[in-house]
Amino acid sequence: MKTNRIYNFNPGPAALPLAVLEEVQQNFLDFKGTGMSITEISHRSKQFNDVINDAVARTKRLLNLDDRFHVLFLQGGASMQFAMIPMNLLAGDSSADYVDTGTWSTKAIQEARIQGKTINVAASSKDKNYTYIPKNIHFNENAVFVHLTSNNTIKGTSWSDFPDTKGVPIVCDMSSDILSRPVDTKKFGLIYAGAQKNVGPAGVCLVVIRQDMLDRTPDTVPTMLRYDTYVAKNSLYNTPPCFAIYTVGLVLKWLEETIGGLDRMAEINQQKADLLYGFMDAGGFYRPTAEVASRSLMNVTFRLPSEKLEQHFVQQALENGLGGLKGHRSVGGCRASLYNAVSLEAVEALVDFMKTFENKNG
Ligand SMILES: Cc1ncc(COP(=O)(O)O)c(C=O)c1O
Numbered sequence: 001m002k003t004n005r006i007y008n009f010n011p012g013p014a015a016l017p018l019a020v021l022e023e024v025q026q027n028f029l030d031f032k033g034t035g036m037s038i039t040e041i042s043h044r045s046k047q048f049n050d051v052i053n054d055a056v057a058r059t060k061r062l063l064n065l066d067d068r069f070h071v072l073f074l075q076g077g078a079s080m081q082f083a084m085i086p087m088n089l090l091a092g093d094s095s096a097d098y099v100d101t102g103t104w105s106t107k108a109i110q111e112a113r114i115q116g117k118t119i120n121v122a123a124s125s126k127d128k129n130y131t132y133i134p135k136n137i138h139f140n141e142n143a144v145f146v147h148l149t150s151n152n153t154i155k156g157t158s159w160s161d162f163p164d165t166k167g168v169p170i171v172c173d174m175s176s177d178i179l180s181r182p183v184d185t186k187k188f189g190l191i192y193a194g195a196q197k198n199v200g201p202a203g204v205c206l207v208v209i210r211q212d213m214l215d216r217t218p219d220t221v222p223t224m225l226r227y228d229t230y231v232a233k234n235s236l237y238n239t240p241p242c243f244a245i246y247t248v249g250l251v252l253k254w255l256e257e258t259i260g261g262l263d264r265m266a267e268i269n270q271q272k273a274d275l276l277y278g279f280m281d282a283g284g285f286y287r288p289t290a291e292v293a294s295r296s297l298m299n300v301t302f303r304l305p306s307e308k309l310e311q312h313f314v315q316q317a318l319e320n321g322l323g324g325l326k327g328h329r330s331v332g333g334c335r336a337s338l339y340n341a342v343s344l345e346a347v348e349a350l351v352d353f354m355k356t357f358e359n360k361n362g
Contacts, residue, residue: 007321007349009322009325009335009342010337011153011197012194012339013196013201014324014337016247017251017340017341020247032047038051041242043236043242044236051242052245054253055071055073055246055248055249058249058252058253058255059206059252062262063179063183063262068210069209070210071206071208072227073207073230073244073248074230075203075205076205078104078193078205079107080205081173081207082108082111085108085147088221089145090117090144095119095120096118096147097119097120097139097143097147098112098120098121099121099147099148100121100126101124101125101133101148102149102152102157103152103154103155104153105147105149105152108147108149108173109147120140122139128291130152130157131291132157133159137163141166141168145169145171146165146168146169146170148173149173150172150178150183153176155289156288156295156299157294158177158298160294169213171188172188172190174193176193176198176339177296177297179199179252179255181262181265182263182266185208192207197298197337200244200248202244203243214228224238269297272297272342273297275344276336277295279354279355280302285304286354287302287303289301297338298338298339301331301333309361313334314326316353317350317353317357322346
């Protein structure tokens with residue numbers, strides 16, 4: 001099919017695989033012979049039950065989850081999880097360790113503090129403007145969980161390996177790198193991710209929670225804010241975001257059947273990031289902002305010699321069919337988000353453009 005789609009480096013909502021968008025388009029007016037679109041059928045119908053069950057099963061297979069884990073679909077984005085996690089998991093005077101690696105971790109900490117929960121910031125990279133991931137952290141062995149942000153979308157850093165928490169379960173915001181690589185899920189008590197970067201459209205948040213984490217919720221937590229409500233009803237206590245869940249299911253199918261799983265996805269993601277960082281490291285005109293050992297493979301943040309050139313770069317790139325390269329408004333600069341659906345071909349096109357831009361403006 002001929003399209004006028006651009007190479008999309010948006011940070012989120014972000015690129016989706018073209019094959020997924022085409023499948024949505026093809027099935028839109030008549031979903032599975034119902035004579036209705038997926039946005040028009042009941043969330044209690046057999047057709048939608050198949051959709052949600054398939055998405056759950058694919059998530060379990062892709063993440064290699066054992067029987068202790070539940071896969072849930074919630075609303076309110078990853079930001080709602082910042083509040084729900086301490087609300088459900090920190091009862092009484094129990095405490096949790098948080099690692100502050102930038103804006104999103106800071107917000108997670110704030111939401112726990114608003115509720116008067118006991119939070120220990122075990123490590124922070126604020127001293128160097130969040131350009132690195134802290135090492136050799138001492139965690140409190142009595143903590144209920146350790147909260148981490150696996151990939152820092154704004155600062156362009158990520159945990160290449162998860163730290164040894166001495167058996168304390170990790171609760172992790174994986175919004176911007178979930179399903180980009182295999183992870184050892186045995187270390188985790190809860191994983192959450194706003195779908196709109198690596199798994200689908202906005203409007204749904206994927207939550208993976210281990211059975212034993214469910215027992216901690218105080219009776220005073222309202223029904224819609226309790227994880228056990230979603231577990232008991234397979235995320236269908238109330239009307240879920242059906243269209244978003246359906247599209248997530250198609251992305252998961254693409255990951256399993258077209259890409260071939262997370263090992264292969266990780267290889268492709270590494271190749272894309274190596275190409276872009278390698279090009280920038282060999283020059284000097286474009287300067288990556290994160291420390292080398294902490295670099296994100298998903299969000300490549302970089303600066304040009306001046307803010308004026310950065311603006312010109314973002315604008316010229318768009319004129320050449322490369323979109324979404326402006327850095328987050330809180331930090332400036334440039335950022336190329338290389339999520340799963342961004343192809344190697346897109347990164348090659350970006351590097352070609354960067355060479356031409358440097359030759360003209362360097
Ligand atoms: C790492 C991370 N966590 C949380 C969020 C907030 O997600 P949401 O908009 O779904 O609440 C974002 C959004 O960019 C993010 O990148």
